[in-house]
Amino acid sequence: MSRRRLLLAVLLVGVALALPHAGLAQYNGGIAPPDSATEGGSQINDLYWIVMGVTIAIFLLVEGAIVWFVLRFRRRPGTSFEADAPQIHGNTRLELVWTVVPFLILVAILVVTIVKVPSVEARPDAGDESLVVRVAGHQFYWEYTYGNGVVSVDTLRLPVDRPVRLELVAYDVIHSWWVPELTGKRDAIPGTTNTLDFTVTRIGSFRGQCAELCGVQHAVMRTTVEVVPPDAFDGWLAAEAKAQAAGASELGRQTWEGVCAKCHGLDGKGGYGPAIAGNSLLADPAGLAALLAEGRDNPQVDGYMPAVSGSWPGDGRQLEALLAYIASTPELAPAGADGQGG
Amino acid sequence: MAVRVEEQVLPTWKDGAVMRWVTSVDHKKIGLIYIWSAFVFFVGGGSMALAIRLQLAQADQEIATQGSFNALTTMHGTVMVFLFAMPLLAGIGNYLVPLMIGARDMAFPRLNALSLWIYMIGAIVLLGSFGAKGGAAQAGWTAYTPLSGPDYAPELGQDLWILGLHLVGISSLLGSINFLVTIVNMRTQGMSWTRIPLFVWSMVAQSILILLTIPVIAAALLLLLLDRQAGTSFFLPDGGGSAVLYQHLFWFFGHPEVYILVLPAFGIVSEVIPVFARKPIFGYKAVAFSSLGIALISMIVWGHHMFTVGLGDGLNGFFMVATYLVAIPTGIKVLNWTATLWRGNLTFRTPMLFAVGMVALFLIGGLSGVVVANYPVDYQLHDSYYIVAHFHYTIIGGMVLGIFAGLYHWFPKMTGRMYDERLGKWHFWLFTLGFSLTFVPQHMLGLMGMPRRVYTYDREGLFEVYNLVSTIGAWLMALAVLIFIVNVVRSWRSGPRAGSDPWLADTLEWYASSPPAEHNFDSVPYVASHRPLRDLRRRLGGERDG
Numbered sequence: 013m014s015r016r017r018l019l020l021a022v023l024l025v026g027v028a029l030a031l032p033h034a035g036l037a038q039y040n041g042g043i044a045p046p047d048s049a050t051e052g053g054s055q056i057n058d059l060y061w062i063v064m065g066v067t068i069a070i071f072l073l074v075e076g077a078i079v080w081f082v083l084r085f086r087r088r089p090g091t092s093f094e095a096d097a098p099q100i101h102g103n104t105r106l107e108l109v110w111t112v113v114p115f116l117i118l119v120a121i122l123v124v125t126i127v128k129v130p131s132v133e134a135r136p137d138a139g140d141e142s143l144v145v146r147v148a149g150h151q152f153y154w155e156y157t158y159g160n161g162v163v164s165v166d167t168l169r170l171p172v173d174r175p176v177r178l179e180l181v182a183y184d185v186i187h188s189w190w191v192p193e194l195t196g197k198r199d200a201i202p203g204t205t206n207t208l209d210f211t212v213t214r215i216g217s218f219r220g221q222c223a224e225l226c227g228v229q230h231a232v233m234r235t236t237v238e239v240v241p242p243d244a245f246d247g248w249l250a251a252e253a254k255a256q257a258a259g260a261s262e263l264g265r266q267t268w269e270g271v272c273a274k275c276h277g278l279d280g281k282g283g284y285g286p287a288i289a290g291n292s293l294l295a296d297p298a299g300l301a302a303l304l305a306e307g308r309d310n311p312q313v314d315g316y317m318p319a320v321s322g323s324w325p326g327d328g329r330q331l332e333a334l335l336a337y338i339a340s341t342p343e344l345a346p347a348g349a350d351g352q353g354g
Numbered sequence: 355m356a357v358r359v360e361e362q363v364l365p366t367w368k369d370g371a372v373m374r375w376v377t378s379v380d381h382k383k384i385g386l387i388y389i390w391s392a393f394v395f396f397v398g399g400g401s402m403a404l405a406i407r408l409q410l411a412q413a414d415q416e417i418a419t420q421g422s423f424n425a426l427t428t429m430h431g432t433v434m435v436f437l438f439a440m441p442l443l444a445g446i447g448n449y450l451v452p453l454m455i456g457a458r459d460m461a462f463p464r465l466n467a468l469s470l471w472i473y474m475i476g477a478i479v480l481l482g483s484f485g486a487k488g489g490a491a492q493a494g495w496t497a498y499t500p501l502s503g504p505d506y507a508p509e510l511g512q513d514l515w516i517l518g519l520h521l522v523g524i525s526s527l528l529g530s531i532n533f534l535v536t537i538v539n540m541r542t543q544g545m546s547w548t549r550i551p552l553f554v555w556s557m558v559a560q561s562i563l564i565l566l567t568i569p570v571i572a573a574a575l576l577l578l579l580l581d582r583q584a585g586t587s588f589f590l591p592d593g594g595g596s597a598v599l600y601q602h603l604f605w606f607f608g609h610p611e612v613y614i615l616v617l618p619a620f621g622i623v624s625e626v627i628p629v630f631a632r633k634p635i636f637g638y639k640a641v642a643f644s645s646l647g648i649a650l651i652s653m654i655v656w657g658h659h660m661f662t663v664g665l666g667d668g669l670n671g672f673f674m675v676a677t678y679l680v681a682i683p684t685g686i687k688v689l690n691w692t693a694t695l696w697r698g699n700l701t702f703r704t705p706m707l708f709a710v711g712m713v714a715l716f717l718i719g720g721l722s723g724v725v726v727a728n729y730p731v732d733y734q735l736h737d738s739y740y741i742v743a744h745f746h747y748t749i750i751g752g753m754v755l756g757i758f759a760g761l762y763h764w765f766p767k768m769t770g771r772m773y774d775e776r777l778g779k780w781h782f783w784l785f786t787l788g789f790s791l792t793f794v795p796q797h798m799l800g801l802m803g804m805p806r807r808v809y810t811y812d813r814e815g816l817f818e819v820y821n822l823v824s825t826i827g828a829w830l831m832a833l834a835v836l837i838f839i840v841n842v843v844r845s846w847r848s849g850p851r852a853g854s855d856p857w858l859a860d861t862l863e864w865y866a867s868s869p870p871a872e873h874n875f876d877s878v879p880y881v882a883s884h885r886p887l888r889d890l891r892r893r894l895g896g897e898r899d900g
């Protein structure tokens with residue numbers, strides 16, 4: 013007995029020590045969605061707790077009844093296995109009650125939900141200046157395009173306290189855009205455009221991940237949302253537009269790391285796709301443009317390369333940036349090809 | 355008929371034992387072949403799950419990544435649903451339904467054998483995809499387009515997957531027709547619709563669901579095959595098709611499929627609990643008819659798998675309301691089982707442990723279903739590990755525990771011998787402990803933002819702790835299943851003789867000898883209630899039953 017108690021004490025102390033260390037606070041312990049940085053997301057969390065509250069109550073009630081009956085009515089010593097218990101065939105009134113009561117509970121949840129639905133995705137009023145960003149899902153990256161033509165791979169920069177509308181599209185298979193600390197997910201489906209509306213209320217950096225199985229590298233199709241003050245955002249957007257037009261932005265590196273590296277490796281030494289470091293196509297604008305626009309499935313080579321450039325800007329700036337980045341990165345650039353296209 | 359076949363073929367085989375099974379049209383032999391082979395696939399699908407859990411035990415492991423990981427999750431799901439769960443239930447149903455209704459065999463014995471062997475061929479084709487160039491199918495058990503289409507899954511594995519499922523689907527269709535005809539036409543004298551055992555009721559509901567939904571998935575798979583091989587584009591947006599249409603067709607089948615799996619397990623539990631409580635089921639009619647209610651309502655809830663597709667508040671709302679409706683007949687069942695325990699004379703032999711465990715754990719899966727059916731909440735939970743946890747609670751907590759209850763309960767009937775009680779209890783406690791360790795933390799992982807079907811994650815701390823606990827739990831479950839196998843093999847060979855009715859149960863199968871003779875019964879007592887054997891015992895003056 014005392015040994016068992018000792019064991020229990022050790023266990024409890026162990027758990028108590030391990031949990032904060034394990035980052036319990038950071039994740040809420042996983043008992044609810046993370047604290048939300050948007051109004052809509054908070055509404056979802058409220059709903060979650062309402063439904064959870066009801067289900068926990070039902071859980072305790074029914075599980076409690078089961079445990080109680082199991083303990084109370086287990087066969088007594090001296091009673092034989094086959095001894096009849098009272099032959100109760102049912103009770104219509106009771107059964108009616110436990111049909112109607114759950115029905116009413118569910119109706120209550122439904123009413124609360126339907127009342128809350130409009131605020132889950134508060135849509136900007138007509139005339140309201142909401143920031144529209146086009147979000148394109150690709151195997152295996154997210155491309156964000158702003159109204160002024162600025163593009164960004166895998167990192168979405170947003171202003172705080174300004175309504176945002178994401179227009180979700182997909183260029184190959186279905187993806188799903190999900191940043192748990194902002195709000196729920198929404199699918200990006202080829203052939204349709206979905207929208208997702210929210211207003212971020214907290215400055216910070218939020219991580220997200222594609223939620224719909226989209227192929228071999230689905231697990232690393234991640235994204236980050238950087239939320240900054242509105243004036244910082246406006247400044248960045250204008251500066252970035254100039255930098256991208258002048259070919260002086262980080263777009264090339266972003267594209268290599270976000271698009272190509274997920275299949276070919278950061279150093280281009282191969283991964284799901286073959287090693288391409290030093291491949292002559294990497295300095296051949298026309299050849300590379302064709303490959304990226306059409307993809308390739310050589311029967312001799314395992315796997316296929318999807319068309320990855322479907323959402324790239326029409327003025328070719330992203331391809332140019334990529335080529336420039338490759339040319340300036342010694343371990344990727346084909347030998348003797350720096351500067352001029354082969 | 356069976357006898358003639360046997361005599362003709364015997365000489366080509368040394369002792370004829372193999373051929374006697376292969377050519378058998380006896381529902382009991384067919385049932386046992388179903389059960390055995392389904393169990394082999396259970397071990398296979400379980401091994402894939404163990405590999406998945408090993409890969410996810412820690413961040414950044416390299417045991418199975420990328421394509422091979424996707425093939426593992428795809429095939430784990432497909433094998434468990436189509437090669438384990440459905441055939442195992444078909445096996446138990448085959449074995450029990452004719453016995454329970456006092457019939458000599460199924461209505462169409464040769465059709466029955468045909469379903470069995472079509473299933474076998476389907477299984478070979480499906481698993482053959484592992485041997486195909488490029489490996490097994492990788493598009494998930496849902497095979498959403500365009501990922502499963504010709505451009506993104508050009509390998510043969512996906513085609514074999516489709517063909518295998520077609521065959522298995524045909525097998526289920528033939529089987530369900532056979533069950534319905536048998537149950538409608540071949541009940542023994544006196545067995546009216548309110549006197550048939552609840553397990554048989556659940557098979558009625560299941561067969562209706564199979565008949566109504568398998569044709570839809572068959573059509574979807576056929577169109578997918580055409581998209582892949584004949585250049586059509588029903589589901590390919592590039593050619594003007596609709597990827598969302600595929601999802602509608604898939605889930606029109608996919609949601610009822612959950613009930614195709616779990617209804618017979620409900621039936622099993624409804625048989626086991628009264629026997630070990632020495633009481634009649636509380637509310638026979640409610641339990642019987644709620645099966646039909648579940649079956650019908652479950653056909654209008656499929657959109658709850660598509661809340662994030664962007665169907666709009668109108669449709670999402672409709673599917674949410676319909677899903678909440680289906681919770682009611684399901685809840686009724688749980689309460690009826692609970693009430694059956696009330697004032698019972700409860701004996702916790704292994705079948706009873708599993709049956710009550712099923713009620714207790716299935717309840718959790720049902721309640722988390724109420725959470726995910728709330729569509730704004732599902733915006734967060736959809737496609738996350740929370741969903742993985744939720745449906746394993748319904749399918750393992752509901753169906754698999756129910757199946758184990760049934761296998762232990764009818765083991766003496768099928769083999770003539772008693773299983774080992776001590777090993778049975780070890781099996782139960784280890785399995786439920788392992789199960790809880792595996793799937794409780796997965797709820798949290800989902801809420802913390804871990805999507806399903808990922809081969810790695812880049813977060814540490816609690817994230818890794820939960821994943822590790824989940825992996826340990828999975829291996830405990832494997833250990834429990836090993837104990838089960840030892841128990842079955844040992845007891846089948848040398849367990850104590852069981853006699854025809856070791857549990858003093860209520861239904862007709864216990865009137866046959868253990869194992870039953872080829873023709874099942876010499877005579878069948880007239881059925882005057884849903885508990886004919888209890889009536890018989892009382893008529894024969896068993897005072898102890900008084």
Ligand SMILES: [Cu+2]
Nearest residue numbers: 222224226230
């Ligand atoms: Cu993805």
Ligand SMILES: [Cu+2]
Nearest residue numbers: 608609658659
């Ligand atoms: Cu469903």
